[in-house]
Amino acid sequence: MSDLFWILLSAMVVNNFTLALFLGLCPFMGVSSRVDTALRMGLANVFVLVLTSLSAWTLNTFVLPYAPYLRLISFIVVIASLVQIVEMAVKKLSPALFRQLGIFLPLITTNCAILGLAIFQTNRGYGLFEGLFFAVGAGLGLTLALVLMASIRESTELSDVPEVTRGTGLVLIIAGTLSLAFMGFAGLLSAA
Amino acid sequence: MKATTPSQDLLRGVWRENPVLVQMLGLCPALAVTNTVENSLAMGIATFFVLLGSSLLVALLKRFIPNEIRISAYILIIATFVTIADMGLEALVPDVHKALGAFIALIVVNCMILGRQEAFASKRSVVRSLLDAIGSGTGFVIALFLMGAFREIVGMGSFLGIPLFGDGYEPWVVMILPPGGFLTLGTLLIGLSWFQRRRKEAADGGTAKNGAVQEGSVA
Numbered sequence: 001m002s003d004l005f006w007i008l009l010s011a012m013v014v015n016n017f018t019l020a021l022f023l024g025l026c027p028f029m030g031v032s033s034r035v036d037t038a039l040r041m042g043l044a045n046v047f048v049l050v051l052t053s054l055s056a057w058t059l060n061t062f063v064l065p066y067a068p069y070l071r072l073i074s075f076i077v078v079i080a081s082l083v084q085i086v087e088m089a090v091k092k093l094s095p096a097l098f099r100q101l102g103i104f105l106p107l108i109t110t111n112c113a114i115l116g117l118a119i120f121q122t123n124r125g126y127g128l129f130e131g132l133f134f135a136v137g138a139g140l141g142l143t144l145a146l147v148l149m150a151s152i153r154e155s156t157e158l159s160d161v162p163e164v165t166r167g168t169g170l171v172l173i174i175a176g177t178l179s180l181a182f183m184g185f186a187g188l189l190s191a192a
Numbered sequence: 193m194k195a196t197t198p199s200q201d202l203l204r205g206v207w208r209e210n211p212v213l214v215q216m217l218g219l220c221p222a223l224a225v226t227n228t229v230e231n232s233l234a235m236g237i238a239t240f241f242v243l244l245g246s247s248l249l250v251a252l253l254k255r256f257i258p259n260e261i262r263i264s265a266y267i268l269i270i271a272t273f274v275t276i277a278d279m280g281l282e283a284l285v286p287d288v289h290k291a292l293g294a295f296i297a298l299i300v301v302n303c304m305i306l307g308r309q310e311a312f313a314s315k316r317s318v319v320r321s322l323l324d325a326i327g328s329g330t331g332f333v334i335a336l337f338l339m340g341a342f343r344e345i346v347g348m349g350s351f352l353g354i355p356l357f358g359d360g361y362e363p364w365v366v367m368i369l370p371p372g373g374f375l376t377l378g379t380l381l382i383g384l385s386w387f388q389r390r391r392k393e394a395a396d397g398g399t400a401k402n403g404a405v406q407e408g409s410v411a
Binding site for chain 2 (some may be wrong): 017020022023024025026029033051058069072076077080103111112115116119120123157163164165166167169170171173175177180183
């Protein structure tokens, strides 16, 4: 049990997908200007990450031992169709939720965090439950980074920053600072 | 789409519409693997290869790919070339392959590659698509090289593993760690935007001052 907990914690803060591994930067730059959209995007990601982890485990267990060279191709096809199915299901079951998530769901397909999770999970040889905890931790980590970034950006909007730095440059410098702060969590793992 | 000349197709992506520095595409690999010059170049060349191969195939096959499933078809083509690049690097340079790790596989979701297929290769001739791929690919390699060179020089005091500053140099270790990636790209972008602003101001100031006088003489 404690192993599973460490996998979750490590994916969430120590090896945060966005701030330490640079995965999922597109939404991190794109939808981090408002806290509530950032939160929604993060939670949509958690959901898709968990489903991806399940499918990657299924593929790894039942299909890929027979055709290892198809790994990448099968992962990307499964992720793309998974997102499509989730989108259709949400549209049918809960139109209100669909309107809220609307634009974010298709964007998730091209989010490298999703494919990254499937590949890391395979490389590290995680089993079903380890994979699920890893996915939840990674998703929460993404959400945390997005919400932190969005809160900072909301407050920089009204402050007087030099004009040349406005836009992506400023976002990247803030991300660098956040990433520095997150490096402090590295001590957690060695302490354990 | 506006008609463009072959040389415009080739040169556009190199600097003026540089995929990383101007269009902000393919940021994940640009930040993740640029801690040394060697890794940056390997990543840049692998991406260049995938982009070139996919553009060629998409441009050749565009008549046979139905419009409704074109994105999936492009992704399949890209994934095939990435698998080739992955296996190639593993066989040729195992050390670099290990250092780049999962990020070679992640070339599949590099939005720059899919972007070029959707915006260019699916509509234009094979030769033009190849020129466009060479241009954008070179732009990507240049951006990665700039990042990698800066991070390796200040972060380790060396270039391609050759020490530059002697023993007295205290390396800025943070630059080869993840925060350094964000800080380097951020600084690079702010520098570029400062440079562009100054050039624009110089141009504007010049024309505003001399505009009235020069109108006659230029005509």
